[in-house]
Amino acid sequence: MKAVIIGSGNVATHLGKALTKAQVQVSQVWSPNYENAAALAKQIGADAISNLTAIALDADICVISVKDDAIAKISDQLTGFKGLVVHTSGAVSLDVFANKFDNYGVFYPLQTFSKHKAVDFKTIPICIEANNVTTLAKLESLAVKLSDHVQEVASEKRKILHLAAVFACNFPNHLYALAEKILTDNGLDFAILRPLILETAVKVQQDLPLAVQTGPAIRNDEITMAKHEALLSNYQQCLEIYRTLSESIKKTIA
């Protein structure tokens, strides 16, 4: 099997490495930025191409892993590609490829990727979708080489998943950042929170989050919440978030 990767961002990089590791040959990498393409290509033994017209039309699969709003435009330039075309986005419909290719799909790894942080792809859920059963079967056989958690998810449900991922990943990370700011402003080191952050995530690997909620809001501990709000008097943004989330937690009290 021969693959071509379009893109050189976090997802493209980790996916490229995972494909190579799974013995899928990535022959070419193209990116809007040639240097980034070259850097990724070098890591996975592929050729960087500077022009999309140089794409190997006989490759089995073309993986488009670029910004959401660039997928349509780039796929317009891939006419003539005979293999399977997929994108890796959580938020873009399968239909973005309609009337452009015979066989197309979605290959969405549900994980947060940073370029320099290694990940174990085997544990990453991969959500696949395709425009016909043959293509779906091909995508599945590829996905199971990379991950132990492959499932078919239709576009509408994938969008829900992508939204839920914002609540489960992007927002918690921002709250970590606010905690860090509060600490460093007060001469304390963020490192002291790391075990707590990890344990909070570890706990919900078995239990459901509702069952393990702790803190003043779930106890409706008004005294502590008032003290916290007083400490946040110089942090307007944090104060608003504190109130909004505490109110939301209180509504879950049975």
Place this chain on the structure above:
Amino acid sequence: MKAVIIGSGNVATHLGKALTKAQVQVSQVWSPNYENAAALAKQIGADAISNLTAIALDADICVISVKDDAIAKISDQLTGFKGLVVHTSGAVSLDVFANKFDNYGVFYPLQTFSKHKAVDFKTIPICIEANNVTTLAKLESLAVKLSDHVQEVASEKRKILHLAAVFACNFPNHLYALAEKILTDNGLDFAILRPLILETAVKVQQDLPLAVQTGPAIRNDEITMAKHEALLSNYQQCLEIYRTLSESIKKTIA
């Protein structure tokens, strides 16, 4: 060394087990609820006592691990106790014990505890504070038996830490709960988010959260955010949280 534990909640339970494991004898457990005291006492080979007047006045340390607003009242009933008295709260001042005992302090393990989830105490930061240097030294020698991360933190800074912990633990867990609700309402399983939640916490074990922020808000991807808000039209609470947190993330864009 002989310890007495007042309380039978999550912190009391895990601390009692950790003390026992570190060869510190816990001789007695008292709790407002006798059955809970008995349950904890049984697990750690202590006696449950039904009345605070039965406390062993010769114990070396009395650990008060009860609700914040009960600490003052309970400590009033411990007059005559000759050993060291500590509480385990993040939000209550050392001064709660002033003029009640000769030697007192705070022993605050910065972690989220659930009764039935085992924790490795060695990794848990323990913040200590005392009313004199001798007591501080005693607390430190006890704390290092339990944890590799012991530090002196004064009451005012401890309150900041406790506040930051709400942002780093309680609020992220609530966001996991909202993600779960969004998924289950749409026939999707929370399990698919677990690797993402874990990786989000693992990432900040090395990096600072600001450096690894991902998602539509940090990219200022208005199209995706508008789609997400549309999906949340029936979730007023989630929508408000989505907007508040997205705005806050956007303000961090360099």
